Amino acid sequence: MSYLVLARKWRPKTFPEVVGQQHVLRALINGLDQDRLHHAFLFSGTRGVGKTTLSRILAKSLNCEQGVSSTPCGECQSCQEVDAGRFVDLIEVDAASRTKVDDTRELLDNVQYAPSRGRYKVYLIDEVHMLSTSSFNALLKTLEEPPPHVKFLFATTDPQKLPVTILSRCLQFNLRRIELEQISVHLATILKQEDITFEADALTALARAADGSMRDALSLLDQAISFGAGNVTAEHVHQMLGTIEQQQLFHIVTALINQDGKTLLQQSQELSLQGRDFNLVLNALLALLQRLATLQLVPDLEMTDEDDSEKLSLLSSQISPESVQLLYQIALHGKRDLPFAADPKSGFDMTLLRMLSFQPKKITTSIRDTDTASPLTEVQQPITPAVQPVSESKPHIEAIEPKKEIYHVQEATPEVVTENIKAEPISNTALSVDNWTSTIANLKLAALSRQLANNCAFIKFDSTKIYLSLAPELAHLATDKAKERLALALQQHLNSTVSVVIEHNDAQHQSSQTLATQQAEHETSRQQQAVESIHNDSTVDAIKHAFNGQVIESTIKPID
Ligand SMILES: [Zn+2]
Structure with missing residues (x-):
């Protein structure tokens, strides 16, 4: 197969084709188009970020037979020779192999002569920091009085090693890692x-x-x-x-949340069969835990649009921030200890088992909220405080809510009360245990208020106040912003002024259905059906026997 490597075939031939480095492109393009190009550029940056590519395009722009511009024709002989890497006036030098002063002198002696074919000579000196002091001195003389037909492009991974005298005569750009x-x-x-x-x-x-x-x-x-x-x-x-699929990582964290040791070790076995590098697996696990912690503790931070962000917020709602921190710490230690383990797999297994043993027995119910000062969070929409004065509803609240004394009853100002009396009360059946999950499923909510809504169970609705419960370990979901947005969405849905009261009561929460649990149950049953159908499939069975194969269950995905 005749095959040109992609890096060569797809090397950008024009400035607009270059990916990233917009700040450098802008300076070069403006300089070229206004014919005011600096004579020396210093590009600092790691390998493979575009230094050679930029100098080639620059050489073309300066020497195109159609004239100097940021849009070389690409057709003329000069352009084609540059593209083919055989243009005589583009001189590429690797300073790492030419550090002697004589080498530099020889190179700089030639600077004086006019270009052989084009208008300009373009010198690309890579790893320029490797030049010796006397070479730098020779270079400096040229830079002080550069011949008009010469442009220098210096590239370095270590700009600190360059003399200030050189630095001050260059236009400096830091080529960034490409995102x-x-x-x-x-x-x-x-x-x-x-x-x-x-x-x-x-x-x-x-x-x-x-x-x-x-x-x-x-x-x-x-x-x-x-x-x-x-x-x-x-x-x-x-x-x-030798890396790990994001999906497999999610399986591992889910198994940890579910205290499912069997699945956990099965996952490890699969990774081993797939020849994964366990050090990289731990790195990937650390990265996932870090993203989870960020989502939990700084939820207002812009969420990335990566495909897995929904899955990530679901996980973040199933595990407490403290547990994420603990798992991170254990993974970090596991990585440190990996070289000392009998073999990488047993080291990894032990790390998972340690995570399992340090996890509270059942993560979703274990963290009790003992802080009586704040087990209840209340979101006040403008007219809500006047709800409490309706006296006959009070015994009702006490009957349902044993922790009645912890309610933060807001002082109602007279104006608010008046306004509330005017407000049309709506039927208490507009929202109920029966329609709660379907109601919120249809609400227009963004990522975080959606997570809050999905994890709240319905307690009761008294025509102006909606009482919801949220498991104490998910308290972090109830940010002010998320609560406000949920209240607003419910107001719009009911077309009435209502407020949302969120209570962190574990016992209450266990008995009620949330959309999140409903969805999880649905997903589990879909997965079970998919696994069953694979195991009952005669073709799969035949393949298993013919090739002595086995079905890796975690790779089965339900499809619609
Ligand atoms: Zn051309």
């Missing part, structure tokens, strides 16, 4: 044009492994294409990288 999202989008574009099928998760994993370098991403993609025989699937990529 994960930008890399995966670029990979997707390439694969579409190459007509190669792929899974989005696979590209995310490749982009993550490339760590900001587009060149590394493309060479990993090359490997993935040959590894998967022309198909880029998440499974192949994870196998190739």
Whole structure:
């Protein structure tokens, strides 16, 4: 198969094709178009972020036979020679191999001569910090009085090592690592044009492994294409990288939440069969726990649009922030101790078992809220305080709510009371235990208020106040913002002024249905059905016998 490696085939040939580094592009494009290009640029940044690519495009822009501009034609001989990497006036030097002063002198002696073919000579000196002091001095002389036909592009991974005299004569740019999202989008574009099928998760994993370098991403993609025989699937990529699929991580954390030791060890066994590197698995687990903790403790932070954000907020509602911290600590220790374990798998198993043993027996009920000062949170919408004065409803509240004394009864101002009396009371049956989950399922709610609503169980509705219960360990979901939004959505739904009272009462909560538990039950039964149908499938059975195979249950996914 004649095959040009992707990094070469897809090397950007024009400025707009370059991914990332917008700040550098803008300076180069403006300089070129206004014909005021600085004579020396210093690019600091790691490998594979575009230094050579930029200097090639710059060489073309300066030497295109159609004239100097930021949009070289790409057709003329000069443009084509630059693209092919054989343009005589683009001089690439690796300073790491030419550190002697004589080398630099020889190079700089030639600077004086006019370019052979084009208008400008473009020097790209890579790893420029490796030059010796005397080489720097020779270079400095040139930089002080640069010939008009010369442009210098210096690249370095370590700008601190450059003399200040050199630095002060360059326009400095820090080439950034290219963002994960930008890399995966670029990979997707390439694969579409190459007509190669792929899974989005696979590209995310490749982009993550490339760590900001587009060149590394493309060479990993090359490997993935040959590894998967022309198909880029998440499974192949994870196998190739020795990393772990996000889905498997979710299985592990879910098993920890459910105190399901059997599934936990099965997951570990699968990872071992798949040849995963347990150090990388622990890294991935740490990253997931960190995202969970961020979501729980700084919920107002903009949530990323990654595909798994919904799954993540579901997990965050099933585990307390303290437990996440504990699991993180154990994973960190597990990683540290991994080299000392008899073998990586047993080290990983022990880490999981430690997580299991340090978890409270049943995570969803174990954390009791003993703080009587704040077991009840109340959201006041403008007119609500006047609810309490309705005297006959009070015994009713006491009958339902044993912790009555902890209610924060707000002082009602006279104005508010008047206004409330005017408000049309609506039927108490507008909201009930029976229609609670279907009602909130249809409410328009954003991520965090949605999580709050889904995890609240209905207690009662007295025409102006909606009493809800939330498990104490999920108290972090009841942020002021989330409560406000839920109250507002319910007001719009009922077309009446209502307030929401959220109570953290465990006993109460256990007995009532929330949308989250309903959905979880539904998902579990769908999964069970899917697993059953695979086990009862005669074709699967035949394949198992023919190849002496086994079904990996966690990879079964229900489809609609
Ligand atoms: Zn041209």
